Amino acid sequence: MPIMNEQKIKELNLKATDVRRSIVEMLLSAGSGHTAGPLGMADIFTALYFHILKHKPDDPFWSDRDRVILSNGHICPVLYATMAHSGYFPLEELKTLRKLGSRLQGHPHREYLPGIETSSGPLGSGLSQATGMALADRIDSGNSSERFFYCLLSDGEMNAGNTWEGGMLAGKEGLWNLIGIVDRNSIQIDGFTEDIMPLEPFKDKWESWNWHVIEIDGHNMEEIVDAVNQGKSVYNKPTMIIAHTIPGKGVREFERKYEWHGKPPNNEEAEMALREINDLRERIEAGGQN
């Protein structure tokens, strides 16, 4: 992937604010859906779709594409927004989220929208599907495949045994072509992850299943890209990137509040959020940090 310079980082940070704006707008229009997770993952999705991925938005079924497997389907507003901004479908369509006849289902459906690799929503099943894909590709191509399989996960779904079953198999098979990125935002529906079902020591858990593990700031473009590059160079092991993120990132009123996990903003809240995102954009344009 192209080398990151200051200009590129700034471009990506600005693009992420576009994605955040779209997330707020589409949730307002939908009247239901999840807010905190999508805003928190906007930087990672932007890095993926605008820098990391080998993909062709105008040819979503291109067979050599990298695969993005969204395991925690409920954060799909960030996936839809990023896909629309990168040209998979018109931005206008984002307003149809969760509506009758829409290709943008409340949880993603593979058959409805080209570019979605798997239908998801019920938590805990994505890593195993990504493992199956990476395994199938290795059967076909051995070590010559240049495709990578990126599985996006939530920390809440680490409660599910299915996740660990997939993790064990990927570790056993040494799937170097599989890169997991877990949204370590420490919230889930009922509260903070460490109150609901503690995950720490989280890194140790993945390492013990024979994964290469990297911890990053999930809002730092350089760290995101560096971690993926490192993961791609690791021999004979899958990589898990534990991305520490702030749920609701970009809108101070929403940040770090688990109450924002599963509800959309109302009109006033959306207006406030869009102002905040605009301020963020101006700060980035002026050379500040996100």
Next chain:
Amino acid sequence: MPIIEKEKLNPHLFDADVEQEPIRKGFGKGLLVCGERNEKVVGLCADLTESTQMHLFRDKFPDRFVQIGVAEQNLATVASGMASMGKIPFITSYAMFSPGRNWEQIRTTICYNDQPVKIVGSHAGVSVGPDGGTHQALEDIAITRVIPRMMVLSPCDTIEAEKATLAAMDTSTPVYIRLGREKTPIITTKNTPFEVGKAQVFFQSEGELEIGIIATGGLVYNAIQASKKLEDEGVKVKLLNLSTIKPIDREAIISLAKETKAILTVEEHQVVGGMGSAVAEVLSEEHPTLLKFLGVHDQFGHSGTPAELIEEFGMGIQGIYNSALELRERL
């Protein structure tokens, strides 16, 4: 004399020493043929490779076999991922665990996601025997046939299981294949017609028919024997082998109802939601007919020999015979 096309079924069907083989063995042989015919076929197993007869495939195609371990949710979801990359995955375990334990993963990641995974559940029914009720799947037909896109096959013997396996490979949808553990008599031959979605007549008395019987799986043999006994007693019978439970052969079921006066369904499964229910769904809409459901009535199984349990649950030859007579008395 009953009309049984001699070439159609095993000529030794009524011999006391008719050859027997577990239905699951036919799957093992069939999967080996699938592997040879299509390199996209892969096999995944949850630590029951020999029990489910996948060891034949594993030994021949080690690079296309994935040992998942005791993790049936992973079994289904990994297969979904492999199918999305163009593979034709067959996944095996005991029916109680797959599609039992991993039902939601099968629904979402295989059926909703439209991935053509073939789910093979062995050790279905009370005839699992001494392992007891935990291991006797009696709900698997109900929970698979209810899912959109899923095809459900329930072969009657090892030869039909081999054919069903090959048919599953060539089907673009998800498929569930139900298999029994115990040795059961070989009913069919290589030449017996097998077509997905088509019921086959396995016994038909001459003259005006009274009782129709529809049976599936390993009980088809008992149903044939019971049909003969009924005929010997002067009750004229027609028997269908319903090896495709979904999509169901509406035409054959409706014409059986028209030809006979009442129908008995026979299955090693809960009567709620099973094959008999599927038959009732067709007939209540198309040709209301008096039915009797022979199966398990809202109970769990328990330990015993397979033969003892089949008798206890009224699924032996005498049990089917008695049920048919009870049905006849209601006419």
